[in-house]
Amino acid sequence: MAEEGDDTEKTEDPTQKRLMEAIERGDVAKSQEVSTWFLMAGTAMVVAFFAPGATRDLGAHLKWYLEHADSIPADSFALKQLMWDAGVALIAITGVPFILLFLMAVAGNAIQHTLIFTSETIKPKLSKISPLSGFKRLFSSESLLNFAKGLIKIVVVSALMVAVLWPQRDRAETIIFADVLVMLQESQQLILQLVGAILAVMTIIAAGDYVWQRRKWFEKQKMSQREIKEEYKQTEGDPQIKGKIRQLRMERSRRRMMAAVPQATVVVTNPTHYAVALRYDEGMGAPQCVAKGTDAVALKIREVAKGANVPVIENPPLARALYASVEIDQFIPEEHYKAVAEVIGFVYRMRKTKGWRAN
Structure with missing residues (x-):
């Protein structure tokens, strides 16, 4: 009372x-x-x-x-x-x-x-x-x-x-x-x-x-x-409803991100705390980040990548740097071109080996 x-x-x-x-x-x-x-x-x-x-x-x-x-x-x-x-x-x-x-x-x-x-x-x-x-x-x-x-x-x-x-x-x-x-x-x-x-x-x-x-x-x-x-509540909306909507948006965004992982060229990890999935095709100006996450999300990215036979490369410094400097659907910054080019070149060389799968 x-x-x-x-x-x-x-x-x-x-x-x-x-x-x-x-x-x-x-x-x-x-x-x-x-x-x-x-x-x-x-x-x-x-x-x-x-x-x-x-x-x-x-x-x-x-x-x-x-x-x-x-x-x-x-x-x-x-x-x-x-x-x-x-x-x-x-x-x-x-x-x-x-x-x-x-x-x-x-x-x-x-x-x-x-x-x-x-x-x-x-x-x-x-x-x-x-x-x-x-x-x-x-x-x-x-x-x-x-x-x-x-x-x-x-x-x-x-x-x-x-x-x-x-x-x-x-x-x-x-x-x-x-x-x-x-x-x-x-x-x-x-x-x-x-x-x-x-x-x-x-x-x-x-x-x-x-x-x-x-x-x-x-x-x-x-x-x-x-x-x-x-x-x-009248002006900004109910906080509980706004939180629920934000949660649904995050889940929807996460599902879209996970759906893009199988199209990635490589996944760079830390090995478990960070994971950044990159896609690169001939004719692209620079590799593109299609997914990234930490901890549980990083583990899920690794699982999806392995299930789709996408190479998973452990490179802790590069994984942390990419996670901090690039957002999803963005191209990687110029300062990371050399390091990422070495990783993608390594992946291309390994692809010549039939049935090769990085883990």
Whole structure:
């Protein structure tokens, strides 16, 4: 029972295949704090670079409408044209800031993981509409942790607002009675100070939360030893089946090799540890190895060769050298030409003796 429990406990690091499958399902490490940080950074950029110009242009348009309110036609066509012109002007003024915020939102996700397009997250699941599952998610440890983080952020942001705005309370009173342009400039400075302070704190929060979310996601992908074995079987095949197939291939190859021994010209041995069967016919560029083996295989080669009246010559140095340097169906290396030529020449001379058989 203990072994079974250990075998199913998720203690092993996930494989690359497991991680890729999770990413394809849309299950990725994502920190909402990082996305929030990018949105706030985008807001700061909008306030710093686009807010003054956008406010000035909007003010100019509104001023024109107010100054010419009595001369604007009130018929339906004129009102439609007025609404169209106002909409186009609003889009022209606020379009770039909204595009910037959109790009920052995308960057907040893209920097954490590659963009993924999957339908897994929108597939209907009973667990999503089950009251019991919803209740469990509502009061799960993760929900409570998110609730605690939300409270901490509210407290931190509130404290920052007080720390930034409280020293400026006298200045804020004078802004109320100032000119509109002065009011906008002063408000912009205060907003930038506040957003800058919040960004400084959010940088630490976002970095810590991303590390935490990444670690939690990695822990969730961990596998048991049984899952690793099953994945290996799926990708690489069952080791027992692969071993059986390898054994059958070796036996089939050995049978083909033994079938070629009777066509050999000579078998060079060591005398029992090594055996290399060579074939040489007139017109061949070099002798060819048709079979080789050690120990039991070498003994079998000798038996087949003797049964087929193939000469068996004992030459231990040459047998070892040929076994190490040539594979089956390959021609012998050039450095062994002389030694093999002497053996084959000896065999040819002995063939002149009728009924001769080397052993």
